[in-house]
Amino acid sequence: MEKTSIPKVVIARLPVYIQKLNQLMREGRESVSSQEMAEYLGVTSAQIRKDLSFFGGFGKKGVGYDVINLLESLRSILNLNQIWEVVLVGVGKLGQALLSYQGFSRKGFEIVMAFDNDPNIIGQTIAGVKVRDVSEMQNLTCPRNIPIAILTVPAGNAQEMADQLIHCGVKAILNYAPVTLKVPEGIRLANIDPVLSLQTFTYYL
Amino acid sequence: MEKTSIPKVVIARLPVYIQKLNQLMREGRESVSSQEMAEYLGVTSAQIRKDLSFFGGFGKKGVGYDVINLLESLRSILNLNQIWEVVLVGVGKLGQALLSYQGFSRKGFEIVMAFDNDPNIIGQTIAGVKVRDVSEMQNLTCPRNIPIAILTVPAGNAQEMADQLIHCGVKAILNYAPVTLKVPEGIRLANIDPVLSLQTFTYYL
Numbered sequence: 001m002e003k004t005s006i007p008k009v010v011i012a013r014l015p016v017y018i019q020k021l022n023q024l025m026r027e028g029r030e031s032v033s034s035q036e037m038a039e040y041l042g043v044t045s046a047q048i049r050k051d052l053s054f055f056g057g058f059g060k061k062g063v064g065y066d067v068i069n070l071l072e073s074l075r076s077i078l079n080l081n082q083i084w085e086v087v088l089v090g091v092g093k094l095g096q097a098l099l100s101y102q103g104f105s106r107k108g109f110e111i112v113m114a115f116d117n118d119p120n121i122i123g124q125t126i127a128g129v130k131v132r133d134v135s136e137m138q139n140l141t142c143p144r145n146i147p148i149a150i151l152t153v154p155a156g157n158a159q160e161m162a163d164q165l166i167h168c169g170v171k172a173i174l175n176y177a178p179v180t181l182k183v184p185e186g187i188r189l190a191n192i193d194p195v196l197s198l199q200t201f202t203y204y205l
Numbered sequence: 206m207e208k209t210s211i212p213k214v215v216i217a218r219l220p221v222y223i224q225k226l227n228q229l230m231r232e233g234r235e236s237v238s239s240q241e242m243a244e245y246l247g248v249t250s251a252q253i254r255k256d257l258s259f260f261g262g263f264g265k266k267g268v269g270y271d272v273i274n275l276l277e278s279l280r281s282i283l284n285l286n287q288i289w290e291v292v293l294v295g296v297g298k299l300g301q302a303l304l305s306y307q308g309f310s311r312k313g314f315e316i317v318m319a320f321d322n323d324p325n326i327i328g329q330t331i332a333g334v335k336v337r338d339v340s341e342m343q344n345l346t347c348p349r350n351i352p353i354a355i356l357t358v359p360a361g362n363a364q365e366m367a368d369q370l371i372h373c374g375v376k377a378i379l380n381y382a383p384v385t386l387k388v389p390e391g392i393r394l395a396n397i398d399p400v401l402s403l404q405t406f407t408y409y410l
Contacts, residue, residue, distance in 0.1 A: 015405060019401070078404055084407060092302075171410055192397060194379055195220070201376075201379075204376075
C-alpha cells in the first residue's frame with residue numbers, strides 16, 4: 001500500500017497507541033481490548049479496529065491485542081527501530097530546554113547539531129551539543145544528510161532557516177516559530193504553537 | 206447554536222485563520238479570497254466557506270472577505286477581546302522558557318502564578334512572576350478562579366497536578382507532560398508532545 005494512501009489522522013494516532021502500549025507493558029499487561037485503547041485515545045473502538053486494519057490484522061476476537069506484538073509492529077511501521085538524527089536551529093530559552101530534554105533521545109531522536117546567531121550562545125555546549133554559528137549551517141549540515149530539523153527561531157527567521165535546511169536534505173521540520181511555513185511537496189511539517197491551543201480553549205470558556 | 210454543536214476541528218482552525226488575517230492586516234491588505242485562506246491552511250476553499258458559514262455569512266461574492274471585519278468577528282467568537290489569566294505548574298527549563306515567552310501576553314494570555322517543588326527555584330522571580338511552592342497551590346489558586354493552566358511537570362506528577370487545578374476551578378489545561386491525562390467531561394485538554402510529532406514524521410521518511 002502506498003504510504004500516502006493511509007489517512008494522515010490515522011498515522012498521527014499511531015504514536016499515541018505506542019504511548020499507551022508502552023504504559024501497559026510497564027504495568028506488565030499482556031493484552032488490551034480495542035475498547036480500552038479507544039477510551040485512552042478518545043475515539044470509538046470501531047475506529048481503533050479500523051485504524052489497525054490498514055496494517056493487517058492484529059487482534060483476536062474476545063482476546064484483544066497482544067501488547068508486545070502490537071507495540072513491536074507499530075514501532076516497525078513508524079520506523080522507530082533506529083536512531084534518527086535531528087538538527088536544532090535557534091538556541092534561545094526554548095531551544096535550550098529542548099536540547100536538555102531527555103525524552104527525545106529516550107525515544108530514538110538524537111539532536112546532533114545546534115545553531116544560533118547569538119555570539120553569547122555560539123561555542124557553548126548544552127547537554128553535550130556544541131552550539132555553532134548559523135552562518136556555518138549549510139556547510140556543516142549539507143554533507144550529513146540529517147533528515148529532521150527542529151526550528152526554535154523567531155517568526156521572522158523561520159522561513160529562511162527552513163529553506164536552507166530543506167536545501168541541505170532535511171525532509172521533516174518541527175516548527176515552534178509562530179508562523180506558517182511554506183515547504184515543497186513531500187516535505188513534512190508540524191507546527192507547535194501553544195497560543196493556537198489556548199485560543200481554541202477560550203471558545204468554550 | 207450550542208457551542209458543542211460546531212465540530213472541534215472547525216474551532217481548532219479559527220486561530221489559524223486569525224494568524225493569517227493578522228498577517229494580511231500588517232501587510233495592509235483589505236480583503237482576502239477563500240482560495241488564499243485555503244492555501245494557507247492546507248484545506249479546500251469550499252472548506253473555508255463551510256467553516257465560516259457556521260458563524261453567519263462573512264464573504265461577498267467576487268470580493269472575498271473583509272480582513273478587518275473577519276478578524277474582529279473571529280476574535281469575538283473565540284472570546285479573545287479580554288485578558289485570560291493562566292497558572293503555570295512546573296518551572297523547569299521548559300516552564301522557564303514559557304514564562305519568558307512574550308507571545309502569550311501579546312495574545313492576551315497572562316501567566317499570573319507559577320509553582321514548583323524545587324527549593325532552588327521557589328522564591329525566584331522569572332519574567333515578573335514569583336515562583337511559589339506547589340504545596341501552596343490550592344490555597345493560592347482556589348480563591349482566584351484562574352480558568353487556564355499550563356502543565357510543565359514530569360509525567361509522574363501531571364495527573365495529580367491536573368486534579369488539584371481542576372478542583373480549584375481550572376477549566377482548560379495545556380499539558381506538556383508526555384502522558385495522557387484523565388479529566389472530567391467539560392474540562393478542555395490539549396497535549397503538546399513534540400515526540401508524537403517526530404514519530405509521525407518517521408513513518409514517511
